[in-house]
Amino acid sequence: MNYKKYKKFETVKLKDRTWPDNEIVKAPIWCSVDLRDGNQALITPMKIEEKVEMFQLLVDLGFKEIEVGFPSSSQIEYDFLRLLIDENLIPDDVTVQVLTQAREHLIRRTFESLKGLDKAIVHIYNSTSILQRDVVFGKGKEEIKKIAVEGTKLVKELSQEFEGKVILEYSPESFTGTEVDYALEICEAVMDTWGATPDNKVIINLPSTVEMDTPNVYADQIEWMCKNFKDRERVIVSLHPHNDRGCGVATTELGLLAGADRVEGTLFGNGERTGNVDVITLALNMYTHGIDPELELSQMNHIKAIYEKDTKMEVPPRHPYAGQLVFTAFSGSHQDAINKGMHAYHERGQELWEVPYLPIDPADLNRQYEPIVRINSQSGKGGVAFVMDTVFGYQLPKALQADFAKAIQNISETEGEVSPERIYDTFKKEYIDNETPYKFIKQRLIDISDEGEYERRAEVTIEDRGVMKTLVGYGNGPIDAVKNAFNSQEDFLYTELINYSEHALTAGSSAKAAAYIQLRPKGSAVCEYGVGVHPDITTATIKAMISAMNRIHKYMKKEG
Ligand SMILES: CC(=O)SCCNC(=O)CCNC(=O)[C@H](O)C(C)(C)COP(=O)(O)OP(=O)(O)OC[C@H]1O[C@@H](n2cnc3c(N)ncnc32)[C@H](O)[C@@H]1OP(=O)(O)O
Ligand SMILES: CC(C)C(=O)C(=O)O
Secondary structure, X not given: OOHHHOOOOOOOOOOOOOHHHOOOOOOOEEEEOHHHHHHHOOOOOOOHHHHHHHHHXXXXXXXXXXXXXXXXXXXHHHHHHHHHHHOOOOOOOOEEEEEEEOOHHHHHHHHHHOOOOOEEEEEEEEEOOHHHHHHHHOOOHHHHHHHHHHHHHHHHHHHXXXXXXXXXXXEEEOHHHOOHHHHHHHHHXXXXXXXXXXXXXXXXXXXXXXXXXXXXXXXXXXXXXXXHOOOHHXXXXXXXXEOOOOOHHHXXXXXXXXXXXXXXXXXXXXXXXXXXXXXXXXXXXXXXXXXXXXXXXXXXXXXHHHHHHHHOOOOOOOOOOOOOOOOOEOOHHHHHHHHHHHHHHHHHOOOOOOEOOEOOOHHHHOOOOOOOEOEOOOOOHHHHHHHHHHHHOOOOOHHHHHHHHHHHHHHHHHHOOEOHHHHHHHHHHHHHOOOOOEEEEEEEEEEOOEOOEOOEEEEEEEEEOOEEEEEEEEEOOHHHHHHHHHHOOOOOOOEEEEEEEEEEOOOOOOOOEEEEEEEEEOOOOOOEEEEEEEOOHHHHHHHHHHHHHHHHHHHHHHHO
């Protein structure tokens, strides 16, 4: 690879830059260019119905400025705008924008397409970069400036005949490859020609048509322009970044720090080559800093579905905020931290979102029902416990979490990802449905307390390898009485209770309880959990105890 084939681009010299100390404190004016820059870059450009659907989505998301196409370039582009106008599909608070090269016949045709609108942004451009002046136009600086000025004159003239209001936008296209002082000279000439004033501002769009350098260099270019306009008040400074070096979002954010007022971009960053800047990421980056993004992005799956349908593009699984995997943690330590963080967030009822590894509450994007944690061989007990809790409602005690996670890891090591259903089935098989050698049949608990002495008699009927037995025991509470009923049998293992917990599993009249019992045979190191589920908590507890005993039997048999 011959890196000597390339050279670094000449950067603007800005010694007194202020942008590094600035902060983004409010949303910029957003302009969607999905229907123009996005559409022109598609393998199959959108059909009219798809354009209409996309336009409606953009309106619903809250865009107030939408570049709807390049009407002079083709009949479909022209017809689409006509349809929006003729069918009255443009809301009053939305301004449509149209792009055209700064060429007479294209500008005239553009104005024809606008008939009937009460306002529009007419966006003219010509390339101003050193390279394009040379290889595309073969023209010097004055001639290139003349293209912009002549184009502006014509837009002005046609605006005067136009019944609505025209806002002029001018782009020194390939701005990032243009000397800033020359870009400024053309932009000032355009504004002077237009007669720009603070009440009749011109949108000066400074595109990073090709991302040529690090985002700080673009920020320097923008700050330099902002500082050097003759009258900053007559300009709306607009950014239009592309993503050639993969820094489109950073470039835009730094451009905003540098003083820009407006951003042109697309949903999910569709657009020429590596795409335009992704407006959704920009807006949600602001949102997660407590800034109103002024876009309604809560129905993320819906936005993604329409986008994918109309553009035939796919949102990659790791795309910020929208990708299928971005609210999923596979690794154990992440799962553990998310699990604890979510619990703390809900328990504390705090207003501020603070959950490790999740910069945004998935619920804010209507993604709360997606599995946040997925289980593979890198997962630990936290992730398994999280799935059991959030998907199935079982709050596993710590020691059981570790024990059960081992069983799941054994599966994932051979089979890969383990689904929540598989996790639950395994849990049931391991801890609930253990019926050999002992099977629970029924129980009766009698209060035999006397003069302040709290005492219970437990009668537990079980099936022991085909034989029905009713065991009787006494204790100072149900668990004690039941345990003693088992321990009083000579042919049973004498077990000690190590741990007990229970909780309601479901709400309402059909509520069930889950009981967790950990037992250890006296003098043995074996320690097993059993789980019982039943509407009656005592029955759930007895079932858990029997399950734990059966697991001990199984384990001891295995160990010989
Ligand atoms: C960075 C961007 O995304 S800019 C937007 C780009 N989008 C598009 O181009 C999509 C729609 N475009 C089209 O369909 C066509 O380009 C049309 C219909 C607009 C124009 O088509 P054509 O006139 O056949 O060709 P083309 O666009 O290649 O223009 C060629 C001529 O226009 C000149 N030209 C190109 N851009 C501009 C401009 N912005 N202003 C003035 N002249 C220009 C070229 O120098 C060239 O001149 P030459 O023939 O004297 O050499
Ligand atoms: C027309 C201009 C703004 C453009 O699309 C670009 O520079 O990328």
